[in-house]
Amino acid sequence: EPEVTQTPSHQVTQMGQEVILRCVPISNHLYFYWYRQILGQKVEFLVSFYNNEISEKSEIFDDQFSVERPDGSNFTLKIRSTKLEDSAMYFCASREGTVPGGELFFGEGSRLTVL
């Protein structure tokens, strides 16, 4: 069964360092998302991406964050200069897009720990 895959599963970094989280969405999907979940808190929307551009972003998604689809398969989230409060589980999701109310499929997540 097709699935969304994310790497790395866990990354530990020092404050101020750049981090890139990678995702391979399901191959025929058109809409891509990043969400995050700080420990003990609700899952929060970060950004959605369609047709090679950001279609919506939350107030969390400031200038320190960027997304890219460098080739036909990968979808990346970059955090330029990590802060302690960026420590969270980051989830990538994708949606087919042919049906407006389509289901989102999530990856296993990348746990980011900023020291």
Next chain:
Amino acid sequence: KQEVTQIPAALSVPEGENLVLNCSFTDSAIYNLQWFRQDPGKGLTSLLLIQSSQREQTSGRLNASLDKSSGRSTLYIAASQPGDSATYLCAVRSRENAGNNRKLIWGLGTSLAVNP
């Protein structure tokens, strides 16, 4: 602004019991509602998706209902098993956003423990 609440926050039941998890949302203008399962430290597994025009969806021992007008959804788990122990999250896709993106708004989840 859409808010999603899940009650109870935690639930502990003996194996074999039928149980109901509740999700409520403040704005009935939704596109759909999804129930997810999350094991500790793990990803989000989609369980059921209910479109706004539907009243319920079933998958195996799981049944989810939706009452859009009252802003409620329930997840019914029949004959619970220890393997059902996890956090169950409810998320709604609101119509409040323009365009086709309509991000998911999440509840905090119900932590379920099924005891053998």
